[in-house]
Amino acid sequence: DAGVIQSPRHEVTEMGQEVTLRCKPISGHDYLFWYRQTMMRGLELLIYFNNNVPIDDSGMPEDRFSAKMPNASFSTLKIQPSEPRDSAVYFCASSPGKNIQYFGAGTRLSVL
Amino acid sequence: GDSVTQMEGPVTLSEEAFLTINCTYTATGYPSLFWYVQYPGEGLQLLLKATKADDKGSNKGFEATYRKETTSFHLEKGSVQVSDSAVYFCALSGSGNTGKLIFGQGTTLQVKP
Numbered sequence: 001d002a003g004v005i006q007s008p009r010h011e012v013t014e015m016g017q018e019v020t021l022r023c024k025p026i027s028g029h030d031y032l033f034w035y036r037q038t039m040m041r042g043l044e045l046l047i048y049f050n051n052n053v054p055i056d057d058s059g060m061p062e063d064r065f066s067a068k069m070p071n072a073s074f075s076t077l078k079i080q081p082s083e084p085r086d087s088a089v090y091f092c093a094s095s096p097g098k099n100i101q102y103f104g105a106g107t108r109l110s111v112l
Numbered sequence: 113g114d115s116v117t118q119m120e121g122p123v124t125l126s127e128e129a130f131l132t133i134n135c136t137y138t139a140t141g142y143p144s145l146f147w148y149v150q151y152p153g154e155g156l157q158l159l160l161k162a163t164k165a166d167d168k169g170s171n172k173g174f175e176a177t178y179r180k181e182t183t184s185f186h187l188e189k190g191s192v193q194v195s196d197s198a199v200y201f202c203a204l205s206g207s208g209n210t211g212k213l214i215f216g217q218g219t220t221l222q223v224k225p
Contacts, residue, residue: 031211042217045212048211056212091155091156093156097211098144099211099212100146100158100161101156102157103155105154105155
């Protein structure tokens with residue numbers, strides 16, 4: 001298996017623009033997680049899904065952030081409008097259960 | 113709520129030195145415990161795990177023992193290499209078998225030749 005695939009790897013955008021990050025989980029995994037990593041705040045869980053259903057979105061910072069999982073093989077994290085403070089590395093991870101998570105390589109987002 | 117506390121970094125060692133990274137946790141119930149490693153420019157990857165008290169997880173020369181009496185899961189390696197330079201995260205499984213993990217803040221290890 002190719003592992004968790006995230007795209008794009010790097011994204012540079014201007015303040016106010018819409019940003020969409022994409023994730024393809026490992027086939028057969030029931031859980032999908034979105035994290036944000038910054039130097040100041042470390043690794044933060046934003047939202048996670050079980051069988052395509054959002055279970056806990058309490059980590060989503062504000063209404064500008066939204067996440068969807070239309071099917072078992074695809075998820076998106078959208079930021080609209082983006083702000084400079086959203087600059088971070090965003091990780092997607094999937095899990096077959098039993099609490100072991102497999103992380104993608106991340107998307108490095110820079111909002112100018 | 114459940115939480116994980118790791119020693120502050122960065123930890124700087126010379127090659128072949130002994131490594132300990134401390135991790136303590138607070139949890140209800142009986143969580144599983146994990147160490148993840150993040151190499152520069154990459155995502156986190158599982159290093160080792162332990163699912164019950166007194167279990168020892170091991171991988172690539174790293175070890176950690178699940179100590180329920182001290183609520184600890186310290187990571188050790190007898191002889192570090194430059195290639196071990198990375199950020200190490202301690203984590204515990206969330207309650208209710210949700211698949212969720214609770215991560216510590218991460219400890220940066222830098223190994224110098």
